[in-house]
Amino acid sequence: MYAIDIKTTILLLALGNALIASFFVVCRSWQEFPARYVWGRVAQAAGWILFFHRPVLPLFLWYVAGNGLLIVGWILEVLAILAIERRNPRLERVYVLIAVLGLGSLLLNFSLDASYNVMNLSISVLLVAIFCIPAYMLTFGRESSSFTRAVGFFYLLYCLINVVRAIYVVHTDNVSVMVGNLMHSVVFLGLFALLIFGSVGYMLLLREKTELELLHAARTDDLTGLFNRRAFFSHAQLAMGFASRSWSPVSFLMLDVDHFKQLNDQFGHPAGDAALRALARTVEVCIRPQDVFGRLGGEEFGLLLVCPTDNALMVAERIREQVERLKVVELPGAAMTVSIGVASLQAVEGWDVEQLMQEADRQLYQAKLRGRNQVVATRLLH
Numbered sequence: 345m346y347a348i349d350i351k352t353t354i355l356l357l358a359l360g361n362a363l364i365a366s367f368f369v370v371c372r373s374w375q376e377f378p379a380r381y382v383w384g385r386v387a388q389a390a391g392w393i394l395f396f397h398r399p400v401l402p403l404f405l406w407y408v409a410g411n412g413l414l415i416v417g418w419i420l421e422v423l424a425i426l427a428i429e430r431r432n433p434r435l436e437r438v439y440v441l442i443a444v445l446g447l448g449s450l451l452l453n454f455s456l457d458a459s460y461n462v463m464n465l466s467i468s469v470l471l472v473a474i475f476c477i478p479a480y481m482l483t484f485g486r487e488s489s490s491f492t493r494a495v496g497f498f499y500l501l502y503c504l505i506n507v508v509r510a511i512y513v514v515h516t517d518n519v520s521v522m523v524g525n526l527m528h529s530v531v532f533l534g535l536f537a538l539l540i541f542g543s544v545g546y547m548l549l550l551r552e553k554t555e556l557e558l559l560h561a562a563r564t565d566d567l568t569g570l571f572n573r574r575a576f577f578s579h580a581q582l583a584m585g586f587a588s589r590s591w592s593p594v595s596f597l598m599l600d601v602d603h604f605k606q607l608n609d610q611f612g613h614p615a616g617d618a619a620l621r622a623l624a625r626t627v628e629v630c631i632r633p634q635d636v637f638g639r640l641g642g643e644e645f646g647l648l649l650v651c652p653t654d655n656a657l658m659v660a661e662r663i664r665e666q667v668e669r670l671k672v673v674e675l676p677g678a679a680m681t682v683s684i685g686v687a688s689l690q691a692v693e694g695w696d697v698e699q700l701m702q703e704a705d706r707q708l709y710q711a712k713l714r715g716r717n718q719v720v721a722t723r724l725l726h
Contacts, residue, residue, distance in 0.1 A: 348529045358392035361385045364543045384420030387413045408450045415446045428549045446470045460520045461513045468510040475499045495545040505534050565639040568624040576638025580648040580697045587650045588692040595656030595688040598704035601643035602681045602716040615674035622672050630663045653688040660684045660719045683711035686721035
C-alpha cells in the first residue's frame with residue numbers, strides 16, 4: 345500500500361547521479377574543479393546501473409561490483425564535502441578503512457551465499473558508518489554555519505533511517521531489497537532525497553566557501569596573513585568601542601622595522617619578505633587572541649591592546665626583545681630590530697583609532713631619533 349517502484353527509483357538514481365556529474369563537468373564556474381565529488385557521482389551512477397540490471401547479471405557483478413561502486417561513490421562524496429569544511433585530513437584514512445571493510449563484507453557475503461537479510465544488514469551498517477561522521481561534524485561542529493548544520497542534519501536523519509532498517513532486517517523474514525515494502529521504500533526515497541539535497545547542499549557549500557575566501561582575501565595581508573590596513577582599522581575601532589563601553593584603557597603600538605631598506609638592498613626582497621613574516625609570527629606569540637594586530641603597509645605594523653597601560657608597555661618591551669633575538673635564515677649575519685611607539689588612553693571617549701595611531705606614530709618617530717630598537721610611550725589621560 346505504501347510501496348514505491350524500487351526498480352524505477354534505482355533508474356532515477358542512476359540518471360540523477362550521471363546528470364549531476366555532467367553538470368559539474370560542463371559548468372566551469374568553480375575556482376577548483378571538484379574532481380572528487382564528480383568521480384563520486386560517476387561511481388554511484390555506475391553502481392546503480394549494475395544494480396538496475398541485476399536480473400540479467402551474475403551475482404558478483406550486481407552485488408559485489410555494484411555495491412562496491414556505491415560505497416566508493418558515497419565515500420568520495422562525503423570526503424568532498426568534508427574537504428570544503430576543512431575537516432581533519434586524517435579522516436581519509438578512516439574512510440579507506442571503511443572502504444576496505446565494506447568491500448571485504450561484500451566479498452564475504454558473496455562467497456558464503458548470504459541471505460538477503462544479511463546483505464541488507466551489511467549495507468545498512470556501512471551507510472551508517474559512512475554518513476555518521478559528516479552527520480556529526482557538520483551538525484554539531486563549533487564552526488558550522490546554519491546551512492552546514494542543515495546538511496549535517498539531513499545526513500543524521502538518513503543514518504537513523506538505516507539504523508531502523510538494520511533492526512528491521514534482523515527481525516523480519518528474508519526479503520529482497522527489490523520488494524517494495526514500506527521499509528525499503530523509505531530507504532530508497534531517502535537515497536533519492538540525499539541525491540537531490542546533497543547535490544544542492546554541496547553547490548551551496550562551495551559557494552559559501554568561495555564567499556568566505558573572498559572575504560578573507562579582502563581583509564588579509566597576502567604576505568603575512570595578518571589583517572590588512574583596512575581590516576585592522578575596522579577591528580581596532582570595534583575594540584575601542586568595547587573599551588569605551590567598559591571604561592577600559594587602550595594602547596596603540598606602532599611597530600617599524602629598523603633599517604629595513606638596507607636589509608632589502610643587501611639580501612633582496614624575498615629575504616625582506618621572509619623577515620616580515622617572521623616578525624609577524626613572533627609578535628603573534630607575544631599577544632592574546634583578542635588583541636588586534638595588522639600590517640599597515642611596508643614594514644609598519646599596528647597593534648591595539650585593551651588592557652592597563654603598564655601591561656601594554658610590558659608587551660611592547662617583550663616584542664622588542666623577542667624580535668632582537670630573532671634569527672632569520674634569509675638574513676645571515678644580520679640582526680633585525682624594531683622601534684615601537686606606544687600611545688595609551690585611560691579614557692577612550694572622544695578618540696578614534698586614527699587619532700590614537702597618530703600619537704603612537706609620534707612616539708615611534710622619537711624612538712627612531714633616539715637610536716632605534718627601543719620603546720617610547722606617552723600616556724594620554726583623555
